[in-house]
Amino acid sequence: MEVSFAEDHILFLRYDFPGATVHPTGTLTARQIRDANWILSPPEIRTTLGETLFVPHAQQAQLEQFCLRNGIAGKQRLDIWSDLLEPFLDTEFGPEHVQATDKRLRQAGLSGEEVAGIRRRVTPLMHAYNFDSMLWEWVDLSLYDLLSAATGPLVDPGIQAALGDPSAFYNWAMEIAERRR
Structure with missing residues (x-):
């Protein structure tokens, strides 16, 4: 899994789960994100379509900053x-x-x-x-x-x-x- 954060979107440069909207590569805009949990390992993003996407644990802080910058709610829920x-x-x-x-x-x-x-x-x-x-x-x-x-x-x-x-x-x-x- 390889992810890059931009100002208002996330680039999934390599996403290993077939069936994912960002497999094998893709872009997710801030508007497509319902909420995120950057505390988990690996951190999770929940899309407005109800999909859970993951980012590498090492990019926890980047996900948090991206969410704060774009007004995306941090939400913890049970898996x-x-x-x-x-x-x-x-x-x-x-x-x-x-x-x-x-x-x-x-x-x-x-x-x-x-x-x-x-x-x-x-x-x-x-x-x-x-x-x-x-x-x-x-x-x-x-x-x-x-x-x-x-x-x-x-x-x-x-x-x-x-x-x-x-x-x-x-x-x-x-x-x-x-x-x-």
Whole structure:
């Protein structure tokens, strides 16, 4: 991922997620941005179309300055994908924690059946990403991790291909991300 900030737009010089409006390259104007969270790692931009785009962590301060200069709101929100991908962490959670996660997912409008279906679809991908690759993430897996697993070098291309069309998978992930509180 490679990004360059201008006065009123962001140039995505290399964006690795097929299906993204800025893949493999593209421009995003300040008017196309709903809000941003420069505190996250990697920082996120939410577009007016409901897409989440990422910038490199090293450019956190540049994103913050860009947003302040252009009147773009900084907004922190929970990542619904972090809750959905929690079972794929190298961590065990107690029943109270699992119930709290389930409650947040229900509050975001996801039924237990839908959560189970989503997790079933991404199980081979996320197991390969976090366990088979020996990444062993134990704190948080997010939308960025999901997209990295679907397109990056840590997962066998056969597992990635089983997800179907990369652009369709990306759009599906974004639709779910948009449901966060």
